[in-house]
């Protein structure tokens with residue numbers, strides 16, 4: 051109950067984050083083994099670092115970044131001169147430099163000990179130090195005497211080797227600055243793969259010098275130059291993050307054909323797709339020239355991406371053209387290929403040979419997992435968690451993405467518990483070894499550079515914890531307790547999620563920004579969380595200003611359960627939240643004539659008012675042990691059903707409190723019959 055109360059204080063009221071109680075930590079991801087002590091290592095302007103092990107430029111850059119972040123918290127300059135081991139505040143001891151280019155088998159383990167006299171961070175290689183420095187920054191707290199690092203003994207190593215984020219820059223392009231701050235955030239939560247989805251129907255985003263019409267005709271001039279790509283790859287490597295490029299073929303490739311129509315079948319001209327979905331133009335797998343092109347292209351572009359893995363896409367291949375074109379069907383017949391799925395496998399077989407010729411290992415979406423596929427491929431499961439197990443049983447290495455689509459506007463708790471290797475897995479220990487890890491996917495149909503931070507963060511941090519921490523770390527309430535300071539720390543990196551709603555709603559709200567900010571505390575976007583259905587849309591509506599898991603609504607159902615159990619802090623917090631929700635309808639009505647967005651929010655505000663009424667009545671009844679007659683129950687169920695199923699208004703916002711109100715209504719129904727009121 052204490053933990054729930056702490057959460058209520060943190061999440062359902064606007065008060066500042068209080069200093070953590072002793073012997074709890076706010077680490078995210080939670081280390082493999084951590085023992086806290088009551089010791090405090092003071093942090094002030096005298097903070098110094100000593101390097102006891104190897105000294106490499108990458109290590110020194112990581113140390114400088116840490117000093118800059120600490121210095122901002124301490125508020126005064128900190129020395130850049132290394133101290134001796136005996137006197138330093140922090141001793142860093144990496145036994146080896148480790149590989150220059152991050153790889154799947156890097157040893158990311160480290161040990162961190164913080165005593166009142168000194169911190170000592172040891173690791174087998176520099177990347178372990180990079181991981182440990184992030185933990186160290188998360189051990190910082192404050193008391194009346196100032197800042198300190200909490201005493202701790204930590205032995206840490208990741209559970210999975212492959213812990214990634216896919217970022218789609220085709221549907222919407224993201225500038226280098228967005229990519230770099232995303233990499234900073236990834237490093238903070240110990241993710242190690244940046245999967246860069248660089249081409250799709252809606253845009254080809256890389257400068258090719260061998261085939262310049264790819265970017266000239268396929269990108270609307272939004273592409274990364276080769277020098278920008280080198281910069282990003284180096285930036286990621288400095289943070290222990292691999293960069294795996296994806297060029298999605300043979301489907302999802304309309305943007306290639308605008309400049310090079312000979313790669314596909316049928317008459318052009320072809321155009322960049324502006325809408326979302328799958329499209330018929332597909333690469334021609336029957337022509338040798340297709341493979342010659344891909345060979346030269348991969349030969350050129352693999353020079354920019356030193357990672358061992360190369361993602362070939364392979365998802366959602368529309369077989370319409372292959373079915374309809376007589377010359378394709380004739381070719382299939384001549385080569386004894388019976389189905390379009392087999393033709394896709396034939397394409398993959400040829401493509402794999404090219405990828406391997408350029409010294410890369412192919413990765414593909416699970417549609418490539420078909421009879422005849424060489425087991426050299428890594429399968430990325432997106433259509434269901436079961437596909438990962440099926441492919442492991444067939445001898446393929448795999449990564450899981452199906453439960454981690456963060457473009458879906460679901461709360462952090464929904465992403466937290468799904469596990470690449472769930473406790474009830476039926477895989478043998480050898481097959482489990484083939485499960486490399488997982489990747490969250492940030493598809494970008496509805497995101498812009500303005501909104502993307504709020505779509506990734508802070509929810510990605512809880513997925514990162516799933517991939518790094520022991521499987522036993524799975525308490526949702528404690529996750530939300532730690533997510534709050536984690537989110538604040540992400541803000542320190544320049545990630546803009548914390549002020550997203552206020553910033554986005556400002557142009558919509560006239561002089562009534564507070565009303566809209568209040569509204570956005572209790573709603574989330576439906577579905578994919580964006581307005582419009584083409585690339586040309588400005589994505590600047592209320593739905594774009596809303597976030598999937600607003601802090602004021604975190605774990606409301608958990609708080610409702612605590613309220614039912616009698617937690618007075620939880621009861622008070624819910625009363626405050628429901629009272630605020632109930633008032634929005636009237637506040638928006640008062641400005642409806644002069645603020646169009648107030649009209650757009652009218653329906654959802656009316657729904658919030660009804661939910662708040664049922665919530666407050668239920669709270670009252672559970673406190674008084676006054677259960678209700680069947681009419682009250684039916685009325686409350688009707689409110690919940692209509693709110694849950696409604697497409698509310700033009701901007702499709704969805705109340706966050708439906709589950710919490712259901713917990714309360716169920717609690718009223720469960721009261722013993724003897725206490726029923728007449």
Ligand code: ACM
Nearest residue numbers: 365366415432493
């Ligand atoms: C996918 O979401 N089509 C991989």
